[in-house]
Amino acid sequence: MKEEGCTENLYGGLQVYEDAARPFSREERLRKIAGPLLHWFRASARVLPWRTDPTPYHVWVSEIMLQQTRVEAVKPYYSRFMERLPGIRELAEAQEEELLKLWEGLGYYSRVRNMKKAAEQVLENWGGELPGSAAGLQKLPGIGSYTAGAIASIAFGLPEPAVDGNVLRVISRITASRADIGEASTKKAMEQELRPVLENCGQPGDLNQALMELGATVCLPNGAPCCDSCPVSGLCLAKRQNLTEEIPVKAPKKPRKIEEKTIFLVEWDGAVLVQKRPEKGLLASLYEFPWKAGKMTDKDTKEQWQAILGVPVSVNPLGEAKHIFTHIEWRMTGYAVVPESADHIRPELGEVLPEAPFWASESEVRERYSVPSALRTYAKWIGKVKKDKPRSCYSAGKQLL
DNA sequence: AATTCGGGGGT
DNA sequence: ACCCCAGAATT
Numbered sequence: 001m002k003e004e005g006c007t008e009n010l011y012g013g014l015q016v017y018e019d020a021a022r023p024f025s026r027e028e029r030l031r032k033i034a035g036p037l038l039h040w041f042r043a044s045a046r047v048l049p050w051r052t053d054p055t056p057y058h059v060w061v062s063e064i065m066l067q068q069t070r071v072e073a074v075k076p077y078y079s080r081f082m083e084r085l086p087g088i089r090e091l092a093e094a095q096e097e098e099l100l101k102l103w104e105g106l107g108y109y110s111r112v113r114n115m116k117k118a119a120e121q122v123l124e125n126w127g128g129e130l131p132g133s134a135a136g137l138q139k140l141p142g143i144g145s146y147t148a149g150a151i152a153s154i155a156f157g158l159p160e161p162a163v164d165g166n167v168l169r170v171i172s173r174i175t176a177s178r179a180d181i182g183e184a185s186t187k188k189a190m191e192q193e194l195r196p197v198l199e200n201c202g203q204p205g206d207l208n209q210a211l212m213e214l215g216a217t218v219c220l221p222n223g224a225p226c227c228d229s230c231p232v233s234g235l236c237l238a239k240r241q242n243l244t245e246e247i248p249v250k251a252p253k254k255p256r257k258i259e260e261k262t263i264f265l266v267e268w269d270g271a272v273l274v275q276k277r278p279e280k281g282l283l284a285s286l287y288e289f290p291w292k293a294g295k296m297t298d299k300d301t302k303e304q305w306q307a308i309l310g311v312p313v314s315v316n317p318l319g320e321a322k323h324i325f326t327h328i329e330w331r332m333t334g335y336a337v338v339p340e341s342a343d344h345i346r347p348e349l350g351e352v353l354p355e356a357p358f359w360a361s362e363s364e365v366r367e368r369y370s371v372p373s374a375l376r377t378y379a380k381w382i383g384k385v386k387k388d389k390p391r392s393c394y395s396a397g398k399q400l401l
Numbered sequence: 402a403a404t405t406c407g408g409g410g411g412t
Numbered sequence: 413a414c415c416c417c418a419g420a421a422t423t
Binding site: 005068069070072073105106107108109110111183184222224254281282283284323324325326327328372373374 | 402403404405406407408409410411412
Binding site for chain 3: 066141143166
């Protein structure tokens with residue numbers, strides 16, 4: 001019977017079985033997965049942009065982008081990034097604003113800020129080349145135990161573990177471990193267990209990638225593995241004991257905080273008001289539209305902006321939007337605000353608003369300023385709000401004409 | 402040991 | 413809704 005949600009490419013290569021009467025020890029089991037996994041990986045590895053020429057820089061950039069991010073999402077970002085910043089020096093010398101624009105939409109923006117810092121340190125302390133050891137790599141900002149192991153093994157051929165979410169799931173299932181994969185101690189123990197396996201496999205970079213590739217394409221999460229396609233199913237204790245639904249074990253996460261906000265798209269003469277977010281915290285240093293906590297009415301909005309700008313304004317509703325972060329949920333209400341008169345408009349808003357919003361053209365917002373995806377629903381209205389249209393043109397964020 | 406960092410796709 | 417993702421830094 002075909003496994004639900006799986007493709008039908010059954011694995012027909014090298015497979016290892018064990019005598020049920022004399023099961024392998026935990027150590028033996030892990031040692032024996034290397035051969036089949038390497039064989040499988042060479043035959044079926046996905047072709048990925050960062051695999052064609054795995055220099056330390058290429059592997060580094062790809063691994064940072066891939067942190068908590070799917071391969072498919074990374075591909076276009078990686079290509080554009082490499083085109084613009086082909087080496088460590090270019091990265092170190094790039095402006096933060098341009099880096100954030102290259103990262104726009106990818107999320108976890110401290111990743112790219114840390115990468116610039118690390119590039120500066122590499123020029124300063126390592127002669128412009130990434131350190132060739134896991135310990136040296138891990139001293140750099142943004143490189144933790146996983147990424148250090150990934151670069152060390154893939155780019156330098158060193159037998160270092162690279163334990164990510166995929167590997168935690170794959171190894172937990174193969175060994176039928178019920179240890180909570182959310183615990184740091186579980187990850188640490190797994191890294192130590194994998195060391196001798198990597199030291200004896202001959203191709204540590206490929207084995208690390210094979211473990212991840214297996215997790216991403218075959219040993220899928222949420223109790224939906226494709227065991228018929230798995231090169232190590234004969235060695236997998238979770239499969240034999242029918243525990244693939246139960247393993248891996250992970251503690252539940254706490255609920256999100258809900259924040260209500262009202263977003264203002266203030267447009268005048270082909271420009272829109274934007275402001276820079278604080279340098280620390282959520283979406284640090286990205287650009288946003290002026291906003292206020294809570295859900296405001298159009299009447300409140302009109303009064304507020306007439307007071308701020310010093311001229312009469314018209315207000316059109318842009319509808320509601322929701323954006324879900326890992327730990328916060330924004331529930332937004334948007335309004336387009338358009339001054340009725342171009343005369344006597346207050347040009348410098350830093351005097352009246354602490355966030356100091358400024359006027360930016362539509363093309364500047366598109367090409368220069370990094371705006372978080374959370375605001376995409378409202379950003380797409382830039383340049384489409386015409387004050388000569390009657391307000392009935394807009395209803396619940398949808399253009400009726 | 403917990404919390405804080407984004408965003409998107411699959412179920 | 414809830415899950416997860418080639419995690420790391422900070423508290």
